[in-house]
Amino acid sequence: xxxxxxxxxxxxxxxxxxxxxxxxxxxxxxxxxxxxxxxxxxxxxxxxxxxxxxxxxxxxxxxxxxxxxxxxxxxxxxxxxxxxxxxxxxxxxxxxxxxxxxxxxxxxxxx
Amino acid sequence: xxxxxxxxxxxxxxxxxxxxxxxxxxxxxxxxxxxxxxxxxxxxxxxxxxxxxxxxxxxxxxxxxxxxxxxxxxxxxxxxxxxxxxxxxxxxxxxxxxxxxxxxxxxxxxxxxx
Numbered sequence: 068x069x070x071x072x073x074x075x076x077x078x079x080x081x082x083x084x085x086x087x088x089x090x091x092x093x094x095x096x097x098x099x100x101x102x103x104x105x106x107x108x109x110x111x112x113x114x115x116x117x118x119x120x121x122x123x124x125x126x127x128x129x130x131x132x133x134x135x136x137x138x139x140x141x142x143x144x145x146x147x148x149x150x151x152x153x154x155x156x157x158x159x160x161x162x163x164x165x166x167x168x169x170x171x172x173x174x175x176x177x178x
Numbered sequence: 179x180x181x182x183x184x185x186x187x188x189x190x191x192x193x194x195x196x197x198x199x200x201x202x203x204x205x206x207x208x209x210x211x212x213x214x215x216x217x218x219x220x221x222x223x224x225x226x227x228x229x230x231x232x233x234x235x236x237x238x239x240x241x242x243x244x245x246x247x248x249x250x251x252x253x254x255x256x257x258x259x260x261x262x263x264x265x266x267x268x269x270x271x272x273x274x275x276x277x278x279x280x281x282x283x284x285x286x287x288x289x290x291x292x
Contacts, residue, residue: 109285
C-alpha cells in the first residue's frame with residue numbers, strides 16, 4: 068500500500084527555470100515530510116523538510132509547500148541548475164520515526 | 179558531520195552463499211538504524227528497523243530468517259543475506275539516526291547474485 072505517491076516519474080526543465088515536483092500522501096497521521104535527492108548508485112541526501120504545523124519552508128533555492136487539507140506537498144527549485152539533475156524522493160513520517168518514500172521523480176535540467 | 183558508511187559498495191556472490199553488508203555511523207551514535215532495498219527505478223522500500231541491543235523489527239513481507247540484521251553497537255549494524263538467490267539482487271541502503279535527529283543515509287551496496 069503506497070502511502071506516499073509521486074505521480075510524475077520524470078520532469079525536464081530548462082536551466083534557470085523553475086522545477087516543481089509534486090507529492091501526495093494518504094496517511095493523515097504523517098506529521099513530518101522530507102525531500103531527498105539521489106544520484107545513481109548512491110544513497111539519498113537530505114534536501115529540505117517541513118513539519119505539519121507549517122505550510123512553507125524555504126532554504127536557498129529550495130522551497131517546500133505543504134497543503135494538509137489536500138494531503139499534498141510540492142518542492143520548488145528555482146533557478147534550476149544542471150547539477151540539480153537527479154532523482155528526487157518525497158518521504159513522510161509519523162512522529163519522526165520510519166520513513167515512507169514515494170517512487171521518485173527524475174529531474175533533467177537542460178542547458 | 180552525520181556520515182554513514184556502507185561496506186562493501188558492490189558485491190557479487192554465487193547463488194546459495196551468504197553476504198554480509200555493514201553500515202556504520204562515523205561521527206554520531208545511531209540509536210536506530212534502518213535497512214532499505216531499492217529495485218531499479220522504484221522507491222526505497224523499508225525492510226527493517228533496528229535499535230541498538232534489541233531485535234530488529236521487520237516490515238510485512240520481509241523474511242527475517244533470510245535477512246538477518248544485527249545492531250550490536252551504537253555505530254554498527256549489519257545485514258546478512260542468507261542463501262542468496264538471483265532475485266535478491268538489488269541495491270541495499272542503510273540509514274542511521276540519533277534520537278531527535280534526521281536520518282542520514284549510507285551510499286548503498288549493490289548486490290548481484292549469479
